[in-house]
Amino acid sequence: MSDLTVAVPEEKVASTKAVVMNQVAGPEVRAESPLYHADLDSLAKQGPRKGGVRLRENKLLGHLTLRCNPNNADQLAAVERVLGMALPLQPLTSVEKGDVSIRWMSPDEWLIIVPGLKAFDVETRFRDEMDGHYSLVNGSGGSTVLELSGDNVVDMLKKSTPIDLHPSEFPVGKVVSTVFAKSTAVIRRTGEKQFELVIRRSFSDYLWLWIQDASREFGLVVDA
Amino acid sequence: MQHYSGFGLFKHSLSHHENWQRAWRNPTPKKKYDVIIVGGGGHGLATAYYLAKQFGVTNVAVIEKGYLGGGNTARNTTIVRSNYLWDEAAHLYEHAMKLWEGLSQDLNYNVMFSQRGVLNLGHTLQDMRDIERRVNANRLNGVDGEVLDPQQIKEIVPHMDCSENTRYPIMGASWQPRGGVARHDAVAWGFARGADSHGVDLIQQTEVTDLIIEDGTVVGVKTNRYGDIKADRVGCVVAGNSSVLAKKAGFELPLESHPLQALVSEPIKPVLDTVVMSNHVHGYVSQSDKGDLVIGAGIDGYNGYGQRGSFPTIEHTVQAIVELFPMFSRVRMNRQWGGIVDTCPDACPIISDTPVKNLFFNCGWGTGGFKATPGSGNVFAASLAKGEMHELAKPFSMFRFHDGALIDEHGAAGVAH
Amino acid sequence: MFHIYCPHCAEYREEEEFHASGQAHIARPLDPEACSDKEWGEYLYFRKNPRGIHHELWVHAAGCRKFFNITRDTQTYEIKEVYKIGEQPSVVAQSGNSK
């Protein structure tokens, strides 16, 4: 079918008059994540299984950037209706429930990550539920998630970012946008020795090269 | 003035060098001068020298709050070139270049002006377009220059990585053979000695605390050590401190003073005979006669009078140098320091009259000050002598920032230098 | 290298995450057409550039992407205060150093 120009009923978009589209193709279409060409899967099979740093690409997720007014109770309520949890309003915090997680990015910006197939549904429901001035942007194709862990994960990160990663300064759940090598990343601590990086697609080959290099002395294990 | 020469050295060695004259006097200032120059850096001293020698104005004082040549003259990386893009800038810098070429003899002080050539590397197609554009303009303006390909560059700088397999391969370069380096301190001292010998009073360790302005006309300066000193004309040549002084005169300037950092390696045996500059990977390097690699870093983005900048600027510069010369990785950085550069929005200087009558400013040289020293002093002297701006100086009026006649040299001035 | 407190992220971050964006509190003339060339030129180019207390605009480029103001001593590089857009500085230079 063609002409899906309007994906949701006219009155619904009235609030923002923004268009939403389901950007996900059917299963018959091959989707290539940013690190597709690094062929991490075969590295996971043939590569070393011991090492101080472990890496896994959590690929093809739905990345949604929400911009809205943290002082607008109605909008906050709408978010809770859609996502089943409240927006983290404290700077540099994140919340997670099931397969949905929300990261504070700036006083009026949050990064919501959902399963890839859920993105359109969540977008649509936002347009249904939320009124007033806000924006919701699908960036799923533009970034990917790297899960980093291991005994030396902090040592590797310290070579790459000036952020203080000491547990007293960077507890589990904290999230920061910062410089990473000569690129940027959103870094979130998911465990004592476990971090999540959200990186930009066009920089991913460079960062993959960097992480391999920075992990060399500890040994890098790739997980599927 | 005692003449300097090899024979003189020999003669003095017989008397154990006990009879050398002072290079300049240490006078107490008079009550009034025809011209007072505020700022005893290279430009100020050159201005005084040419005022006295070429324009016969000898009743001149240079007032310096610290010691002669203690500002950017003492802190720059000594590169001299004149291959600027726009006519106005090219003519001004070429005027300076011609003076450089006879300066040691003119001053009877060896400023060690060494025309070892300057390379500006191009790493992208747009770099090469800009280089072609500039070199063509230089040629037609009478400034020497040519465009070189990587092979020719390799012949001039055999140790540089001119291969294809770098992040930003060198695609070519502009080459000004007459460019080079000079001994920065000697330039200030040579001009000081010359000015002094023509009767100019050099007043050191004396700060100009204010300008004396009577109904819109400057009539003198206030100093911390000698009280008021009167003058018919006042020329301010205080680089990074220009805004501070202009404020005392009641106006603002289109200037921002930024830290500009530089560094030197330990002295090593000669391996680099020319000046190499790259806007794109952002670094430039030459080797001094003492053997140090003299390396210029970028300008820090914030205003600063602290004569130091931020470490990442140093890191990026050193990365650029190692990228161009991988073998320097094991050579060691000895010292780093910073200067204060007063930068204009169009990367060109201000040589100008001001809203205050008989008050003139020479500033805003950004990273281009040292190479212009004789030319800057020469045209400023001419302007102060006549009370009206020299032809070469006219385009550099501070008022161009009102009518919009800017001279955008960011391309040519791309890297801090 | 500066250590800058971001008023939006509410913590100190390294200078590498920020860009300096020049003098703060330069309001765009409300009616540009009414400005003379001189006035427009001064809005565009002429700056205080003080030695000492300076109010400047920075952006947390690699962080929250928000602009904010810093009061900094351009001599010692000491950061006196950090405040959000729309707020006024509490630290100002005596005897018009920064005016």
Add this chain to the structure above:
Amino acid sequence: MTQKNRLQSGGRIDRSKPLTFTYNGKKFNGFLGDTLASAMLANGIDIVGRSFKYSRPRGIVAAGAEEPNAVLQLGATEATQVPNVRATQQELFNGLVSSSTNGWPSVETDLMGTIGKMGGSMMPPGFYYKTFMYPKSLWDTYESMIRKAAGLGRSPLESDPDTYDKINQHCDVLVVGGGPAGLSAALTAARSGARVIFADEQNEFGGSLLSSKETLNGAPASEWVNAVVEELRGYDNVMLLPRSTVNGYHDHNFLTIHERCTDHIADIAPAGQARQRLHRVRAKWVVLATGAHERPLVFANNDVPGCMVANAVSTYINRYGVAPGNELVLMTTNDSGYQAALDWHDAGRKVVAIVDTRQNPKGDRVEASRQRGLNLITGSAVIEVQGSKRVSGVSVAPISADGNKVTGSVSKLSADTVASSGGWSPVIHLSCHTGSRPVWNDDVVGFLPGPTVQKQLTAGAINGSYSTSTALFEGLNAGLKAVAEVGLSASEVMLPKAEEVNEGAPMTLFHIPHLKPTSQAPKQFVDYQTDVTAAGIEVACREGYESIEHVKRYTAMGFGTDQGKLGNINGMAVAAKALNKTIPETGTTIFRPNYTPVSFGAIAGRDCGALFDPERYSAMHKWHVARGAKFEDVGQWKRPWYFPKPGESMKEALNRECLATRESVGILDASTLGKIDIQGKDAREFLGRVYTNAWAKLAVGKCRYGLMCGEDGMVFDDGVTSCLGENHFLMTTTTGGAARVLEWLELYHQTEWPEMEVYFNTVTDHWSTLTISGPNSRKLLAELTDCDLSNENFAFMDWKQTTVAGVPARVFRISFTGECSYEINVQANYGMHVWEKLFEHGEKFNLTPYGTETMHILRAEKGFIIAGQDTDGSVHPFDLGMGWCVAQKKPFSYIGKRGMAREDCVREDRKQLVGLKTTDPKVVLPEGAQGVLDPKAPIPMPMVGHITSSYWSANLDRSIAMGFVKGGLNKMGEKVFYPLADGTVVEAEICSPIFLDPKGERQNV
């Protein structure tokens, strides 16, 4: 080979681990724990180099970072050469290869030396400023001679095989210096639970305690040191960094630490290890416990090998078990110097005499010397040393109480070693780095750290507190204060009991008088490495170089690799005396980073080679590589430049790509264009303010081209913005301008118009943009979508949401080539899939991939500009002949409007962008060529403007160009001449820049 100066016992060396090394080709032995310097002394090597200017033989004078002479070349292979390594800081390892740097043919018998002797008197400071001027033509020759003498060591000529690491650190307290003060500070801080980094430049902690025989709690000091270090090792809140020099103190307590990880193992790092690591430390508080350097005294021939700093003598004996000679004469102005003589005597060597410049010294060490029956000569000084390659004797004479003149007859003593002590200089370097000016202190006879805005504390000798007990105490207090400042409290630390040593008052004396005036006396060296003498400093002062900065620069004092650690204060004292000033009146001496030199490799870290700068790729990059594309660097992006077929030249490839696109269909990967999603009810108004043209009426489903200017009216970016929904737009920017434009929009929104309801978000990486262009592009697209592509439904400058090759897509019918053209945007994860599908179906249409070069040619045929190539920040829309893109009636005075109305911007004769046709159609003007109206005019030739874009157009079978010409828009048909570097002149005619399809029909087909 036997180590003739090695003591039978003692020292911290491991005699069970012998090592061999070579110096100037000869093999020698040493032990684990030796420095290269201690091993050289053990082997009786006197001469370690030749001096820079006079080429005099030089020996080791110190034992640490302050050593000026023992600066050697290291490295077993070409690639691992390291110039200027200080032997006193280089740990010995097996197979170490070293050589002296200057001296020809050898340091032992050096010809330059004789020249130095003869020519020396002709080389006063600054002699080169006074000569080599005439004749002018000979300067190059003179200079090449000067350069021959330049430098110490040499650079390797091969690339470095090693890697260098960089790591970011954060801590509550950084303790700099592992001596008694540092140890007690670190211990105190550590016990409080604070995050502590403890760094010392040496291989083990302990500082001065390692090189003395003193006791703590009655036991050897090293026992306490070991206990403390053991405890610190046990804390996980403490990071111990031996072999790590804190070399730079930057703003806001940012410091850099240079750690030598493998330099003590071999001259190439073991596989997988970094040779060195740079720690970038952000510390809440810093404790400087950097100690002090002993000052040698300045006397005649004080540079003859065998002359050493007193404390160095003790260090070599106590720490390395080496007595660097047999017969010692000690000259001192203070009590601490005596220790060298005591240690020498206790080592069983002969102390010829202790020459004390004070009239009647008293103090514990003086007494101890008397008890040992040492020959104590008071009120006297060593005024001259005999010997050339090694001290053979000294001349001793009584001096006046003020130390300014010789008052009695000279007696000669035989000796092979002269130790001297002129007191101590606190190591204040780091505290100077952030701009704090040091303060002179008469009691300390040295400079102390000045006031600072940094969160900095100091303890021990850096404060002039030289006794171990005070150092321990100050360290404790610094530790307590630091942890209190970070909100922690430390449990009390019990300090060990140090020996109490009573000291008499020191004498303030730097420069020892001689029978002859300084100018005529044998050379009295102040700065060894740069060959600066007391006489030289006097000459400088005499000539009017009075500020200490002038003196330093004129004489080069302090400009060596040791940065004058030994010489600066002595030099200032000599200058002060010559100028009848006090030392503080002469000025202060400012130190800059680095404290000691740091490898460029360590500063570069891993950001070199493949990691020098990111390479940004689109989702189809691998396809381009497989197709053999040549790439162009655009910002950090790697963009396909052109796609040559095997054996095809660039020109052939471009002609093929251009023709194929205009004749059938070509495809461009346009993913790198910046894309910004704009939402909000004020989005439309905002666009109107940042673009020069009108946006009020752009309907949903439509696209429009826009120009962006600065407030100065000069163009800085351009692109197409599409109306997705009533309040929803997608803006595209140039590839290079993406980040800048987004920050520009945010700047105005956040600081000028915060009331406007609009949000900006980058989606550059999210969308892959596949642009198919050419008469067959519609047919091709039709095979992959069921969207109605007819002009009626999908006109030029429309966009549609549809599916392409089974992938949801936004298709924009916009054209940068002038052909019927579709920009297909799909989520980047599907970019490759759609790209490949297009090629499956495109074969029959000869679908041709093209890169940036063909894109440039095709747009130039249409006269479209490229911001950044046809603009340079100094041209406004009217200069570009794009007045049509400037709205005059918009109510809001948009950015750029006022700027382009300034006096200079409305001049008639501004340079304006026009098309240019060369008279000879086969000639392609070089981009950057400068145009003139009269090619015969003399230099300087008046120029009218340059060529910005110039190509061979296969479609038009001729060359085309765009360029600036003064008043060009009113000069259609007139001629401009381009004088080229090769002397030829190209003639061209001014024309419209639209060379092809002026009516713009092709894009509407």
